[in-house]
Amino acid sequence: MKTVKLAVVLVLTTLFVTLHAQESTVEDHTNRVEISSYKGPELRSYSQMLKGLIAYKEQHQLAPNSELYFILIPKSKSADVRGLTMRLASDDASINIPIDASGKFQLPLIELKKEDEYDLMLNKPKGQFYIKPYVKSANLAEDAKRLGDLRLECQVRWAIEKQDVSVVFSTYVKLLASGNPCTSRTVAVHFFAPAGIDAVTLETPKSTLSFKMNADNQYVLPVWDTDLNDNALVKYARRAVANIKQEN
Template sequence: MAAGLDAFDEHRKLAPEATLRFRLGKRDAIRTRKTNWDGVKLRLAGSETSTPIPIAADGTFVLLRSQEAYDDEADFLLNQKKSSIRFSPEVRTPGLPDNVRRLGDYRLECQVLIAIGKKELNFAMRAAFNAYALGGDWCSTVRKNFGISFMLPDWSINTTLTVDGKQKNLRTNGVNFAAPIQDKSLPDNALITFEYWSGASLERKQRFLAQFPIHLKSSADKWGAGQQMQSKGNTAYSTVIALKPGKWRFCLKSPDGELYLGAERGKTVVTPGSEHAALWHEYHNFIVDVEQAGNYEVSLDLQNPDLPVVGVKRRD
């Protein structure tokens, strides 16, 4: 974390007016952040020092430099299982709406994130990443299949980049957003605006979802291209698949991955003849336990876009 503070100071020109905070997050939270941090206590403690760190209502905190704590090799202590909580830096320029970010802020946030990450890697792993990234500055590397993703507070159904009054659309993958920080043609003051799912109306959500074909992907066909689900109205879809006896995994997704529907953690088994809640961008597959070979209809009900329902039933 001290390395992150150093990186923030070193690369401050990317976001001269920005502040650095760190955000707590639940490791098992896929799309929504924990919103109630009452009772969660954090302190920086070593053998000789102990400093409480106030946590704001939104789960963020400020880390101040302390040479005394650094010399004492102090570490963060939580009053709950530490492995269930993650820490992430957040760089923001004040005065912008909550759904708007500067590209320079993301660039500086990346420098902080990577500086912390490098300290957590051993020498061999750092050397391997440096070789793959063609240098030590991972935030500026332009290479296929190499990029830095940032976690959004919510699913953005429309993301736009604005430079000198001109806009273009950017893609997000669920709550993961690969900001174009490596594109040197884009200035630091470029603005990225997110239209979050939670703030959209019912009609807006339905219009957004209607743009995408939805495919059934399953282990029954070795996770091939999948079968496109047919519309049975504005909000209902279904397809039929032949299944042999056994346990078959499946999920629902658009071909480009923009939409993904999976099972809630710990509730993955779907009994033929029943319906189950599905979650957007939850990457646990459903499992259907088939006892009798035959044709099975897989259905999706999006009448309430916030509460998708998946069903499986046998077709004679």
Template sequence: MRTIMLACALGALLLARPAAAVPGVDEPDTVKVNAIRNPEIHTYKAVLAGLDSFEEYHALAPKVPELRFRIRPRGGAGLPEQPRVRIEDDHDFILPLDLDAANRFSVPRSEAAEDENGEVVLNQKRKLYRIHPDVRTPGLPANVRRLGDLRLECKTMIAIAKEEIPLFWVVAINGLLLTRDWCNFTHKEAMPDWGFDSDVPIVGAILQEGNRSKLLKTDGDRFSVALGDTSWGDDALIELEFAPAPANP
């Protein structure tokens, strides 16, 4: 069940799409995707669905001021060199987006981008990098994630996925899971785990709340947690144990 659901729900975010036609603009702030085959692209309409979901379920992470997105490498790829992100259409609309030091950025609401069926485009290949929602409560250590943040992150990710996969898949998955809430479905009274990325490789992850704790599954730079287990509150924390840095020969 978990494999089928994840493959169907998130497959559209992993499949390569043809690159959009890019105006021949040669300015410092342009993304320059002209020579990049199949860059990472999301429709602006899908990103708006993520923003709407963030606002609807903001109570899961009330201290997070806005939804941000992050550029993440795939399959052992290094961090992207000089990443650029912008909103564009097939005509003349171009809106560069600012990235912070951690390759995170926010996407503004734009009537022009919506009217022109714009796309959010990264100047990196889809096979090597991806754009992913990133929800983090300010003030937490780098190795600590809050459960409510992850729940909201899942909500926004699924909202984007539902806009980018065919409607018949959405209907089919709703029927398969017996719910429209893909983040919190149950199967035979079990709570399937959701996997999340860590910034660096990890060797352990512990879910903690009050006087109890639970050891979570980890695999390389990912950890898994059952988002639908309501016995754990949104303020429960996941402490990640980072792998030791390799010795410098």
């Protein structure tokens, strides 16, 4: 099955970075815009990150037994989360934000008196790290997430970044994606797999669906498909392990 790429590539400098329209496989002829989250998501101002916190609170039903984290990912081997510190600073206060060994942290939900009241401060240049939201329901195995967890991650991303995307992409989303790329089949949203993972499956009551990883360790899930329950399990594994299970 071949994929025919259309001759247009749009480059953004925000979380939703690399887009290209392409005709899908024989089974699905929907033209889609693919969204890569790997090459440009940056740590934003607290006022923008706050929009993600609010989106998480408003759509918490997607993952009611979860918490919202963010993860800082080094852009290069020279960047390292070890020794990295963060604080929320204002004219009157300084709040330390603990960062664990994996680069994961949480932000408090603060009602702002003015948009630039607080600034996120790192002890290293912000440009050294990517950032992504991380949602995972409690009581799940280390190698699993719910589909609802990833749907909520997408909503958090969009809330933070939608005001900064290009006019072209914003217009596309408004006209052809019902105003939200996380709920439209015309947009393929890439998710970043955990380190060391090269096989992703989605378990439904009827079948187990497999998804390919790209060179940037990303995969695409049909988060728009309302026929798929939020409780469907997304599982991560090394391909060697996945092949052994399949043979058995």
